[in-house]
Amino acid sequence: MRYPVIEESTVRSDDPVRQDLPGGYAGSLLRVDLTSGRIWTQPWTPAEMRQYLGGAGLGAQLLWEEVPAEVGWDHPDNRLILATGPLAGLPVWGTGGLSVVTRGAMTNGATSTQANGFFGACLKYSGFDAIVVQGQASRWVYLSVHDGVAELRDAAFLLGKDTWQTQDALHARHGLPGHQMSVYSIGPAGENLVRFAAIAGDYGHVASKNGCGAVMGAKRLKAVAIARGTKALRAADPQGLFQAADEIAYDLKTNPTAKSLYEYGTLWGVLNLHGQGALPIKNYTTNIPPEGTDLAAWEAPSLRQGFDHRGHQCNACGMHHCHMQVIPTGPHRGELVDEPEYEGWAGAGWAIGCTDPVAISWLNTQVDRACVDVNEFGWVIGWVMECQEKGYLTKEQLGGLELRWGDVEAAARLLHMINQRQGFGTVLAEGVKRAAETVGGPAAACAIYTGKGSSPRGHDHRARWEEMLDTCTGSTGTLETGPPVHPTEFGMPARINPFDPDAVAKNVGTHLGRRHFEDSLGACIFTTRTLMENLCRALSAATGWEYRKEEAMHFGRRTAVLLRAFDLRCGLGPELERPSPRYGSIPVDGPAKGQDVARHWEQMLDVWYETVGYDRKTGRPLPETLRALGLDDLIPVLWGPENRRR
Amino acid sequence: MAWVTQFVGGDGTRRKVFREAVAAGATVRSILADLSDRYPRLREVLWERSGGDLGEHIEVLVNDAVLGLSHTLDSEVREGDRITLLGQYTGG
Numbered sequence: 001m002r003y004p005v006i007e008e009s010t011v012r013s014d015d016p017v018r019q020d021l022p023g024g025y026a027g028s029l030l031r032v033d034l035t036s037g038r039i040w041t042q043p044w045t046p047a048e049m050r051q052y053l054g055g056a057g058l059g060a061q062l063l064w065e066e067v068p069a070e071v072g073w074d075h076p077d078n079r080l081i082l083a084t085g086p087l088a089g090l091p092v093w094g095t096g097g098l099s100v101v102t103r104g105a106m107t108n109g110a111t112s113t114q115a116n117g118f119f120g121a122c123l124k125y126s127g128f129d130a131i132v133v134q135g136q137a138s139r140w141v142y143l144s145v146h147d148g149v150a151e152l153r154d155a156a157f158l159l160g161k162d163t164w165q166t167q168d169a170l171h172a173r174h175g176l177p178g179h180q181m182s183v184y185s186i187g188p189a190g191e192n193l194v195r196f197a198a199i200a201g202d203y204g205h206v207a208s209k210n211g212c213g214a215v216m217g218a219k220r221l222k223a224v225a226i227a228r229g230t231k232a233l234r235a236a237d238p239q240g241l242f243q244a245a246d247e248i249a250y251d252l253k254t255n256p257t258a259k260s261l262y263e264y265g266t267l268w269g270v271l272n273l274h275g276q277g278a279l280p281i282k283n284y285t286t287n288i289p290p291e292g293t294d295l296a297a298w299e300a301p302s303l304r305q306g307f308d309h310r311g312h313q314c315n316a317c318g319m320h321h322c323h324m325q326v327i328p329t330g331p332h333r334g335e336l337v338d339e340p341e342y343e344g345w346a347g348a349g350w351a352i353g354c355t356d357p358v359a360i361s362w363l364n365t366q367v368d369r370a371c372v373d374v375n376e377f378g379w380v381i382g383w384v385m386e387c388q389e390k391g392y393l394t395k396e397q398l399g400g401l402e403l404r405w406g407d408v409e410a411a412a413r414l415l416h417m418i419n420q421r422q423g424f425g426t427v428l429a430e431g432v433k434r435a436a437e438t439v440g441g442p443a444a445a446c447a448i449y450t451g452k453g454s455s456p457r458g459h460d461h462r463a464r465w466e467e468m469l470d471t472c473t474g475s476t477g478t479l480e481t482g483p484p485v486h487p488t489e490f491g492m493p494a495r496i497n498p499f500d501p502d503a504v505a506k507n508v509g510t511h512l513g514r515r516h517f518e519d520s521l522g523a524c525i526f527t528t529r530t531l532m533e534n535l536c537r538a539l540s541a542a543t544g545w546e547y548r549k550e551e552a553m554h555f556g557r558r559t560a561v562l563l564r565a566f567d568l569r570c571g572l573g574p575e576l577e578r579p580s581p582r583y584g585s586i587p588v589d590g591p592a593k594g595q596d597v598a599r600h601w602e603q604m605l606d607v608w609y610e611t612v613g614y615d616r617k618t619g620r621p622l623p624e625t626l627r628a629l630g631l632d633d634l635i636p637v638l639w640g641p642e643n644r645r646r
Numbered sequence: 647m648a649w650v651t652q653f654v655g656g657d658g659t660r661r662k663v664f665r666e667a668v669a670a671g672a673t674v675r676s677i678l679a680d681l682s683d684r685y686p687r688l689r690e691v692l693w694e695r696s697g698g699d700l701g702e703h704i705e706v707l708v709n710d711a712v713l714g715l716s717h718t719l720d721s722e723v724r725e726g727d728r729i730t731l732l733g734q735y736t737g738g
Contacts, residue, residue: 256691256703257734260649268649268733275647275732276705276712299648299659464735483735487702494694494702497714591710 022046023236024086024542030128030150032143034219035076035135039150044129050545054085054129055520056112056476057555059101060562062132063110069569073105073211074193074218076136082184082224083130086542088120088522089233089315092245093252096121096315097522098184098207104477105195105211106376106431107453109567111477112519113209116322117202118182119226120522121315126229137220142170142185147229155222162187162369163200170225185223186213187371188419193217194429196376196455200368204312204322204338208373210454210477211431236544244538249318251530258529260300265321265526267300269342270350274298276498277463277591280346282353282405283382284448284460284582287590290406293355306357309339314524321526327362331409337365344368346458347378352385353405363408370419376455379432379448380418381411392443399423431455433580448583451576452567454478456583463592465504468584469604472577473508475563481511485529489549499592501600502607509611513556520559557612558629561621564614565634574619577605618643649733650704653688654681668723674708675719677729692731705732 018027029042052058059081071077081101088095098119104111123131127148140155157173158166166185171177184201190213197213200206216222235241252258260268273279274295277287289295296302307325314322323339340348340361348367349360367374385403387393395402399417403410417425427435436447448456454477461468467479474480484507488494492510496503518528521539528535532549540547578584584598609616613625620638627635637643652658666677675698682689691703700706700719707730708717723729 256653260733269735271648272705272733272735275707275710275730276735278735296660301659484702488694493699495700498712499714591707591712595715 018043020046022049022086022543022545023234024090024539025049026124026127026129026231026233028128030131030145032131032133032150032152033135034133034137034141034152034221037137037152039152041128042132049086049543051555053517053520053555054088054522055083055097055099055114056101056516057520057559058083058130059099059112060110060516060559060566063101063103064562064566066134067103067566069571071103073103073108073215076219077134078103078215078218080133080212080215080219080221081130082119082123082133084120084123085129085520085522087538089124090235090241090542091316092241092523092527092538092542093249093319094314094317094524094527095522096182096202097524098201099519100199100207100212102210102212102215103566103570104209105193105197105214106455107210107477107567107570107572109210109452109477109570109572110475110563111210111212112480112516112563113207113212113476113478114519114525115184115199115201115205115207116314116524117205118179118228118315119184119201122182122226122228124233124522125231126226127231131224133219133221136218140220140222142223142225143221144174144225145229146174146227148231158185158222159191160188163371164203164369166223167201167203170223174225174227176227179228181225181227183223183225185371186216186221187369189370189372189429190214190217191222192419192421192429194372194418194421195431195434196373196380198368198371198373200371202314203324204365204368205314206368206371206374208375211373213371235542237541240541241538244534244541248527248530248534248538251534252319252527255530261321261526261529262319264300264304265319265323265339266342267303267339270298270345271295273342273459275591277587277593278460280351280378280458280460283351283379283386283446284462284585285386285588287460287463287587287592290353290355297357303357304339307339307361312338317524317527319527325361327358329358330362332362335362337361338368340364343458344374347374348408348411351378351382351458352408352411353382354408355406356408359408363412366412366415370415372415372418373455375458376431377415378458379455380428380435381414383432383436383443383447384414384428386446387439387443390442390446392441392446393439397424436580445581447580449580450583451578451580452572460587460592461579461583462585462587462595462597463498463590465498465501465597465600465604466508468579468597469505469608470508472579473605473608475560475567475572480515480560480563481508482515482525484511485514486531487511489532499595501604505604505607506611509608512560512612513553516556516559517552520555554629558631560612561626561629561631561634564619564621565638568619568638574605574616577619647730647732650731653691654685668725668727672723673720674706674713674717674723674729677723678706703734705734706730707732
């Protein structure tokens with residue numbers, strides 16, 4: 001993308017709505033160079049909007065074009081792309097979406113990680129579809145965007161603050177409390193370049209994957225604060241959009257699986273995954289809950305009713321998903337926290353041996369406020385607890401700290417050491433893969449990670465081979481396909497044997513691209529859990545295009561290929577597509593006892609590679625795959641003489 | 647279990663246990679079909695609309711193992727076997 005540049009140190013976008021734009025678009029990218037302090041706007045064309053959509057799609061294109069191999073995650077020339085999409089800010093449920101795309105710190109490869117809240121809507125109402133940050137500030141700054149005016153401001157008064165404190169301080173500084181301003185920021189973890197630092201905003205929403213918070217920290221950008229602007233945002237077919245939004249909402253309220261999300265968010269996850277042997281307990285050492293655990297307390301209604309709670313919905317959302325709650329008992333009684341997602345219950349709880357909902361709820365919010373990825377947090381703390389129990393790590397190594405299974409107060413102290421890079425916290429701040437490699441010996445065999453260095457979600461994937469394969473082959477720093485939604489829409493069976501390697505790999509490969517499409521719309525994946533044709537109807541009504549699911553999957557696969565090409569350029573090849581020994585081990589008990597994913601790993605890779613049309617040996621998308629996706633210009637790049645010698 | 651009980655006359659919490667006499671030749675499929683006959687809402691969510699395959703919403707386990715391991719849908723059921731219906735995983 002090459003466009004004229006309007007140079008200003010602060011930028012004011014007073015243009016009326018461009019009449020040539022498809023509906024749903026603001027029409028400009030906000031460019032920020034932190035090294036020079038320059039800010040400028042970059043218009044983009046309707047043709048490019050259709051080709052890249054927004055979010056993950058736009059980010060993947062910019063990453064591929066602008067971040068060469070020699071620019072590592074902490075290099076000033078790395079890009080931090082905060083992008084939304086064409087549905088953001090429109091009256092479709094959950095459309096405050098933010099996609100963070102960058103070269104991440106955990107894998108030193110591509111990242112696409114999402115959060116919700118109000119960021120996407122506020123950005124669109126301020127006249128921008130995305131923010132692209134490059135360079136490195138000489139002192140800590142934050143970016144303020146207010147109705148088309150963008151400025152870099154001194155962030156000294158925010159340093160050391162956690163993400164909730166940062167949001168409080170910026171609301172006060174700008175006199176814009178509540179939903180009048182969306183703030184996404186890093187906490188102490190990002191300031192100190194903890195590799196699994198995240199970016200969090202709007203009190204409880206986290207773009208958590210692949211160390212995107214460390215990238216923001218390396219740029220000395222503490223926060224992005226966007227006032228809810230007043231710029232017009234039109235849909236091409238307002239009535240059609242309302243109809244499509246109603247159909248999506250109806251589907252979410254009546255489809256049996258989506259209905260559980262509609263009513264309780266992800267709270268059912270613990271019990272459902274436990275029943276399948278996919279709840280990670282004590283760092284994958286068991287799949288049996290600790291003695292005395294009251295599983296009835298883990299039913300979604302019980303979990304929610306155990307707290308004084310209030311809805312905390314995202315932009316235009318009617319789901320009863322996100323909630324805030326008050327700690328009812330114990331040392332933190334009365335503290336306001338965010339109701340954990342399933343991943344929080346797992347990472348700040350079960351993975352570290354804690355089954356007390358009150359304690360987990362508190363710890364989960366501390367993780368979000370300090371701002372690290374709760375998945376990696378669980379694998380790091382669980383690893384330390386197991387290693388200390390087995391004598392692989394001593395109390396002295398941990399600065400006098402003893403971590404026993406389930407001790408959330410000790411876990412919080414270790415979180416602080418990690419965030420401040422104190423003592424052994426410096427080793428752990430690198431993530432569990434690098435920490436295990438540093439410690440070595442038998443401790444190394446206990447760590448849960450992928451060969452690329454990304455963090456598995458908070459599941460026991462030894463009972464969910466689909467997600468293990470997806471996580472290990474993914475090019476987004478996390479899984480990139482996710483659990484199939486309405487698989488029969490793609491001609492796949494509604495249900496497969498989760499331990500059938502061929503069926504698993506075929507399933508993962510066939511659905512590749514749907515998530516990339518969803519992550520490019522500016523909407524939440526919990527509200528896009530509907531038929532693709534419904535999403536395409538909403539997109540068509542918003543933009544005025546005639547958009548069908550075939551184009552959506554073409555777009556999604558194209559985006560997946562770009563991210564893979566980027567990862568290959570970064571040196572992340574197929575030789576790294578494997579689980580660590582513990583991640584790929586055999587469960588010793590529970591419903592998946594004895595299932596050996598490692599025995600079938602190569603077979604699954606064979607089928608997956610064939611399904612997605614990539615070369616099994618080199619990992620490169622095949623020339624015919626590239627041609628089919630309209631990416632002919634990548635053929636000489638990936639398959640030219642230089643690469644052929646590899 | 648829990649969320650699934652709303653489809654068999656419960657409120658979507660706790661367990662609802664059915665103890666069924668097992669006729670000779672009964673299979674996982676026939677047991678589930680009988681239960682579906684008694685609870686039409688279960689039929690809607692358990693099965694694909696066309697054909698006799700399981701749909702995407704409910705996970706079926708026999709003796710704590712998902713289908714495909716010790717049992718398939720057409721495996722015979724013996725006295726004492728335990729069939730569990732679980733809600734589908736809905737992401738984190």
